[in-house]
Amino acid sequence: MSRRPSEFLKVSAAALVPAAAVTLAWWRHDSQKRRDDAPLRSLRAPPLNGRQTAGYSVTIHQDADSIRRFLRDPAQLAGVLAPEISLRDAGDGRLTWICQTREGEAGLTTYTEEEAGTMIWRSDTGTAEVQLRLRCAPADRGTEVHAAVTWQSGGLPALMPHLLKTTLPGPAETCRKTLRRLKMLLETGEIATSSRRRAG
Amino acid sequence: MRAVTWQGKHDIRVETVADPQIVTPRDAIVEVTSTAICGSDLHLYNGVIPGLQPGDILGHEFMGRVVETGPGSTLEVGQRVVVPFTIACGACFCCRAQQFSGCDNSNPVEKQLASETLYGHAVAGFFGYSHLTGGYSGGQAEYVRVPFSDVGPLVIPEGPTDEEVLFLSDILPTGWMAAENAGIGPGDRVAVWGCGPVGLFAIQSAFLMGAQEVIAIDHHPHRLDLARDLGARSIDYRHSDVTEALQEMTAGLGPDAVIDAVGMESHGFAPDNLLDRVKQKAGVGIDRAHALRMAILAVRKGGRVSIPGAYGGIAGSFPLGALMEKGVEIRSGQTHVQRYIAPLLERILAGEIDTTFLISHRLSLEDAAEGYRMFARNQNRCTKVVMTPDRLLRTTAKGSGNV
Numbered sequence: 001m002s003r004r005p006s007e008f009l010k011v012s013a014a015a016l017v018p019a020a021a022v023t024l025a026w027w028r029h030d031s032q033k034r035r036d037d038a039p040l041r042s043l044r045a046p047p048l049n050g051r052q053t054a055g056y057s058v059t060i061h062q063d064a065d066s067i068r069r070f071l072r073d074p075a076q077l078a079g080v081l082a083p084e085i086s087l088r089d090a091g092d093g094r095l096t097w098i099c100q101t102r103e104g105e106a107g108l109t110t111y112t113e114e115e116a117g118t119m120i121w122r123s124d125t126g127t128a129e130v131q132l133r134l135r136c137a138p139a140d141r142g143t144e145v146h147a148a149v150t151w152q153s154g155g156l157p158a159l160m161p162h163l164l165k166t167t168l169p170g171p172a173e174t175c176r177k178t179l180r181r182l183k184m185l186l187e188t189g190e191i192a193t194s195s196r197r198r199a200g
Numbered sequence: 201m202r203a204v205t206w207q208g209k210h211d212i213r214v215e216t217v218a219d220p221q222i223v224t225p226r227d228a229i230v231e232v233t234s235t236a237i238c239g240s241d242l243h244l245y246n247g248v249i250p251g252l253q254p255g256d257i258l259g260h261e262f263m264g265r266v267v268e269t270g271p272g273s274t275l276e277v278g279q280r281v282v283v284p285f286t287i288a289c290g291a292c293f294c295c296r297a298q299q300f301s302g303c304d305n306s307n308p309v310e311k312q313l314a315s316e317t318l319y320g321h322a323v324a325g326f327f328g329y330s331h332l333t334g335g336y337s338g339g340q341a342e343y344v345r346v347p348f349s350d351v352g353p354l355v356i357p358e359g360p361t362d363e364e365v366l367f368l369s370d371i372l373p374t375g376w377m378a379a380e381n382a383g384i385g386p387g388d389r390v391a392v393w394g395c396g397p398v399g400l401f402a403i404q405s406a407f408l409m410g411a412q413e414v415i416a417i418d419h420h421p422h423r424l425d426l427a428r429d430l431g432a433r434s435i436d437y438r439h440s441d442v443t444e445a446l447q448e449m450t451a452g453l454g455p456d457a458v459i460d461a462v463g464m465e466s467h468g469f470a471p472d473n474l475l476d477r478v479k480q481k482a483g484v485g486i487d488r489a490h491a492l493r494m495a496i497l498a499v500r501k502g503g504r505v506s507i508p509g510a511y512g513g514i515a516g517s518f519p520l521g522a523l524m525e526k527g528v529e530i531r532s533g534q535t536h537v538q539r540y541i542a543p544l545l546e547r548i549l550a551g552e553i554d555t556t557f558l559i560s561h562r563l564s565l566e567d568a569a570e571g572y573r574m575f576a577r578n579q580n581r582c583t584k585v586v587m588t589p590d591r592l593l594r595t596t597a598k599g600s601g602n603v
Binding site for chain 1: 218220221222223224225226272289290291292293296304305306307308309310311312313325334335336337345347348
């Protein structure tokens, strides 16, 4: 006796959903088993522990010491951040990063560390961290600056951060723009703009 | 000031807009004395290059006089300059390697993402082109803000006319680099697809580099005449099978080097081109790469392919097999104008290169819309439109009108 098409679809769906779930689980499990030297932030699937990482790298034709001096100075550092982000000196070597969002103002206070050539801004709550690793580039190309931003995903469903990473501007995009501005300013003395007239 | 603005496909208007200002320290403001419509402006006019916004000021071939400088500029007020269409910082890895059109720092950060996504890396800034290339206001205007003015503009001595040096801004270095990328040496036989300005200057450059024979391919009789005047042999693809003709004209070897000076709006009724045209119309493809496909098939085994023609996206049916199996070298790129502009000026001043033969029409900037229409509709006779701001035409009483 032949089954009706709707029954056939139900049976097929019942078989396909678990198969898809198993495939996804296997893919995520497999992608966590790192076998390469690629940076952590280039993982195709986000880690299962809820810690998210984004990053970007540039090569700047400057020596590492000049770049460090620039980054240690909050006034200069503020000049390469996105317009919606500002910095306040919170005392004791700490910085408060103020971000204007649609919901209002969000702040994060960090303290700065330097470990073996890496500058680290770590939030005092432990939820976020920005690492800038400076490395001498080959053949007189200056200094490689590798930025990695790590933050807690805040309980988003496992697949969501992966989607956010690829579809919405977020830490990765902020990181890219900041490093690009840093490179422009340090290499050319100015940040490129196609505006024909001065602002204001 | 008055400026030529893009308002949409086939919609060019001359409008009054605010004058430019010095915005960053290395800027200069140039008062434009001559500007030209480039073949690649037609890609914008025809709406096949993405990333333009209504009101954008066009033009990337221009020259003029410096009227204001920022504190970081090395130019002086009153100097006469030709401005390269590529904007380059002079300090990044690419600029230090003399690959100025790859400049890392001239395309504003907020405009880089599109080309980084499309091409893998952000492209440099250009004057008067797409926002993919920075969205900089162009030189078909009375005044232009020139960023990194200490790197790009070349100071021109008094003596040569604007028309003798204007094309240093783009098409002459582009033709020269096309020939250089083709690795032309003494005795070479070279085929050039497209006898527009870049193709014609590539022919001129190929002969200067020692080519034995240059074969020019087009379908516009007047342009083929210009190629013949430069010493090239010609193939009109409407009347002759190009591949067969090239095989015969090179006695079975094929050209040593081929130059695709056509780019993304290839003509012809070949099936691949018709398919490309449909894709372009439907917005699912940007490039009509028929000329390039032909060039790759025609070049001799172990030969060189140079691509100065502008391409912007992805083309299907690409003859990768021919590239590999014949061991063909391929080189391309936007022109590193800053690398070539000074030595080419020397050649102009020495009388080795004359580019004025190309100019078919001289117009007032006010007539730019008509200039675009004419250039797009009559590519046979209209080989180059040079425009002068109306205010200067009135003061110098040079007059205007078609040649």
